[in-house]
């Protein structure tokens with residue numbers, strides 16, 4: 001057993017001892033799904049001071065809306081949030097400054113980006129600017145015919161230097177967007 005793994009197991013024992021003695025409900029207590037980057041510096045549990053069982057979080061490199069992410073959302077809607085998708089579920093997409101995705105080049109890293117986005121990389125991916133990228137990702141969700149019109153969608157950027165979240169696209173129901 002490695003020291004790191006032992007440390008994690010020790011923390012788990014503390015967690016198990018401190019948690020309430022009942023199984024949490026499958027649905028999160030806040031009707032919220034957060035899509036965000038896998039970067040440890042932009043963990044929504046910390047950024048939003050989430051309490052246990054409050055939100056569903058999907059993470060990938062960049063927090064980007066990719067074909068794989070859309071498939072995961074569809075499965076999630078089926079197994080977890082199906083009861084909530086008719087009312088007031090918020091889907092928040094959060095990108096962040098200094099994201100590792102900004103270090104990728106559409107030319108140099110074309111193969112990996114094509115695999116991730118399912119399309120030929122271009123400047124439309126907005127790799128360098130998280131504000132433009134999150135706006136583009138929210139727009140792609142708004143034009144997705146498979147999402148329910150009552151779903152509330154918003155886009156945010158988390159600033160690693162200040163700890164503040166900036167609203168790029170204010171959360172609004174799909175049905176309210178023309």
Ligand SMILES: [Zn+2]
Pocket residue numbers: 037038039061062063096098099100101
């Ligand atoms: Zn990132």
